[in-house]
Amino acid sequence: MSLPVRLSNDQRVLIFAPAGRDSAASRSILSRAGIETLICTGTASVCREVESGAGALLVGEEAATLTATNALSDALAHQPSWSDLPILMLTGPGPDSAAAITAAARLGNVTLLERPVRAASLVSAVRAALRARQRQYELRDRLSLQTLLAAIVESSDDAIVGKTSEGIILTWNTAAERLFGYSAEEAVGRPITIVIPPDRLDEERRILANILRGERMTHFETVRMTRDGRQFDVSLTISPIRDASGRIVGASKVARDISAKKQAEQALREADRRKDEFLATLAHELRNPLAPIRNSLTLLEIAGLEDPTIERVRGILERQVGHMVRLVDDLMEVSRITRGTIELRRERLNLADAIRSALETSEPLIRRAALDPALELPPQALYVDADPVRLTQIISNLLNNAAKYSGRSRVVVLTARGEGGEAVVSIRDFGVGIPADMLERVFDMFAQVPGPGRGGQGGLGIGLTLVRSLVQMHGGSIAATSEGEGKGSTFTFRLPLVEAPARSPERPTRRAARGLSLRVLVVDDNRDAAESMGLVLARAGAEVEVVHDGASALDRVEKFHPAIVLLDIGMPEMDGYEVARRIRARPALRDVRLVALTGWGQAEDRLRSREAGFDHHLIKPAGIDELCALLPSTRDSAGSRD
Numbered sequence: 001m002s003l004p005v006r007l008s009n010d011q012r013v014l015i016f017a018p019a020g021r022d023s024a025a026s027r028s029i030l031s032r033a034g035i036e037t038l039i040c041t042g043t044a045s046v047c048r049e050v051e052s053g054a055g056a057l058l059v060g061e062e063a064a065t066l067t068a069t070n071a072l073s074d075a076l077a078h079q080p081s082w083s084d085l086p087i088l089m090l091t092g093p094g095p096d097s098a099a100a101i102t103a104a105a106r107l108g109n110v111t112l113l114e115r116p117v118r119a120a121s122l123v124s125a126v127r128a129a130l131r132a133r134q135r136q137y138e139l140r141d142r143l144s145l146q147t148l149l150a151a152i153v154e155s156s157d158d159a160i161v162g163k164t165s166e167g168i169i170l171t172w173n174t175a176a177e178r179l180f181g182y183s184a185e186e187a188v189g190r191p192i193t194i195v196i197p198p199d200r201l202d203e204e205r206r207i208l209a210n211i212l213r214g215e216r217m218t219h220f221e222t223v224r225m226t227r228d229g230r231q232f233d234v235s236l237t238i239s240p241i242r243d244a245s246g247r248i249v250g251a252s253k254v255a256r257d258i259s260a261k262k263q264a265e266q267a268l269r270e271a272d273r274r275k276d277e278f279l280a281t282l283a284h285e286l287r288n289p290l291a292p293i294r295n296s297l298t299l300l301e302i303a304g305l306e307d308p309t310i311e312r313v314r315g316i317l318e319r320q321v322g323h324m325v326r327l328v329d330d331l332m333e334v335s336r337i338t339r340g341t342i343e344l345r346r347e348r349l350n351l352a353d354a355i356r357s358a359l360e361t362s363e364p365l366i367r368r369a370a371l372d373p374a375l376e377l378p379p380q381a382l383y384v385d386a387d388p389v390r391l392t393q394i395i396s397n398l399l400n401n402a403a404k405y406s407g408r409s410r411v412v413v414l415t416a417r418g419e420g421g422e423a424v425v426s427i428r429d430f431g432v433g434i435p436a437d438m439l440e441r442v443f444d445m446f447a448q449v450p451g452p453g454r455g456g457q458g459g460l461g462i463g464l465t466l467v468r469s470l471v472q473m474h475g476g477s478i479a480a481t482s483e484g485e486g487k488g489s490t491f492t493f494r495l496p497l498v499e500a501p502a503r504s505p506e507r508p509t510r511r512a513a514r515g516l517s518l519r520v521l522v523v524d525d526n527r528d529a530a531e532s533m534g535l536v537l538a539r540a541g542a543e544v545e546v547v548h549d550g551a552s553a554l555d556r557v558e559k560f561h562p563a564i565v566l567l568d569i570g571m572p573e574m575d576g577y578e579v580a581r582r583i584r585a586r587p588a589l590r591d592v593r594l595v596a597l598t599g600w601g602q603a604e605d606r607l608r609s610r611e612a613g614f615d616h617h618l619i620k621p622a623g624i625d626e627l628c629a630l631l632p633s634t635r636d637s638a639g640s641r642d
């Protein structure tokens with residue numbers, strides 16, 4: 001690094017000679033040689049010009065009066081330390097005059113030139129003086145560069161420390177004083193370990209070893225210690241320092257205090273965790289009121305009232321509750337994604353089965369959008385190792401989006417094919433499309449494409465985030481393409497193909513909702529939820545009793561002998577786990593089926609309910625169909641009225 005300092009007066013030669021003839025002659029000789037000159041006729045002006053910069057000074061002996069010599073000597077004394085202005089003095093022939101001797105002694109860097117001086121001698125003497133002056137300028141530039149660097153180091157907010165290759169502190173700037181609490185006098189000469197917490201001394205040994213190998217370390221985040229023992233987070237950048245021969249003689253270390261940044265990161269993580277917790281709790285709380293609403297709707301349907309208004313209202317409520325359930329489910333899923341608690345139950349399955357099941361799931365939305373899905377499947381079955389529920393969810397989410405964003409188009413094409421060891425599934429619509437800059441971002445959490453024709457779809461911007469997470473969890477990838485707004489979109493995901501199984505696994509068949517002839521005890525402190533569930537079960541043919549707390553449940557289970565107990569978990573005083581444990585503790589009640597009915601559906605919740613003695617775990621709002629799916633095995637157990 002060098003400073004390009006070049007001042008305009010650096011090269012000029014001042015001519016100080018009262019005899020006009022002398023000055024004019026010198027000037028013309030020097031000008032011919034390309035040397036810039038300035039003639040000064042008085043002491044005051046020569047002193048002034050010396051101060052404003054010159055490469056050399058040419059003085060006629062006659063000009064060097066005692067007064068002029070003193071004044072010039074004063075002016076030279078004020079020059080910076082690097083400056084030693086070369087002075088050429090033209091003397092008369094013969095022995096040295098007293099003026100010349102005094103001037104040579106007082107003015108320092110003086111060369112005497114005896115008249116008559118030949119033009120060539122004058123030019124070469126001046127050039128030699130200017131060359132010597134040039135070396136002074138180089139020194140000046142080096143000094144000012146050093147001063148500048150020192151000022152930069154001093155003014156830095158980061159601690160900048162120099163140390164030997166043994167780790168002894170060589171330099172210590174003001175920020176280092178501020179950061180570590182040691183003054184430069186206290187720190188220089190001591191080992192750098194004074195700022196390293198004792199449990200991190202090994203780290204310093206590793207750093208030094210790296211430096212000695214010539215490696216640089218950038219943004220290395222660690223902990224350092226102040227003089228009074230306080231530890232704080234720092235980011236270090238450490239570089240080797242080499243001498244002129246390239247040998248590593250030490251290291252420079254820039255330390256930045258990042259404790260504020262770390263605290264902000266921690267606060268963000270905390271806020272994020274609270275948000276997840278809030279979402280999970282919110283979803284759970286929202287689920288509770290949905291259960292009785294759904295049950296009541298089922299009852300209304302079973303009641304079969306003829307009034308067309310009631311039938312219409314029931315339809316509206318059912319659709320809206322369905323929508324609410326989807327939103328709440330999405331909320332639950334988002335908190336599962338962020339906490340990484342989604343678990344896959346993978347099995348080898350035929351992709352076409354998942355596609356058909358997704359078409360069934362998305363049927364209401366597809367019907368509402370009046371879409372006509374076209375299915376293009378290969379003749380041979382494609383097998384993947386996937387969780388059937390989640391794979392259906394992936395495809396169904398993409399189909400729902402195709403329905404939501406189809407605009408006036410009525411076509412959606414679902415294609416599956418095998419390609420290079422992968423199953424490739426595309427869902428293509430011809431609707432509103434996606435602008436190019438959003439094709440990646442639509443997969444981000446809460447991302448929604450703004451603009452007309454998209455609003456009012458009632459989504460949270462979570463679906464595609466979930467889809468991508470699920471695809472990735474299955475070892476696959478997903479991408480969106482679109483030719484732009486109004487030109488439709490294609491979502492394509494790929495999953496690794498697996499071998500076909502020896503024979504396809506059999507699926508249990510579901511039991512119809514009606515014709516239950518069992519005793520069922522419903523336990524829930526939410527009265528609406530309990531009553532409505534009781535009514536639904538009763539309409540389905542069960543003999544039902546409903547209670548609202550754990551103690552009554554224990555009492556009724558002894559006397560009523562239910563085949564099944566539907567048990568809410570979150571109840572005051574005695575929760576569902578405790579009730580289950582107490583029922584399981586009574587050998588006489590061994591055959592009673594315990595079904596947990598709860599808003600919490602995480603793997604650990606299921607594990608807990610199993611440990612408490614539950615046979616099944618249903619998530620609210622569970623419909624009668626889900627309940628019935630659990631029942632075949634209970635048909636002939638205790639409490640059956642058959």
Ligand code: ADP
Nearest residue numbers: 401405433442448449459460461462463464489
């Ligand atoms: P949501 O549909 O709930 O807003 P998603 O995560 O499923 O959330 O989708 C994110 C955004 O991507 C949507 O808001 C929409 O703007 C855009 N998008 C998704 N699928 C399509 C599609 N098939 N056509 C056009 N835009 C789509």
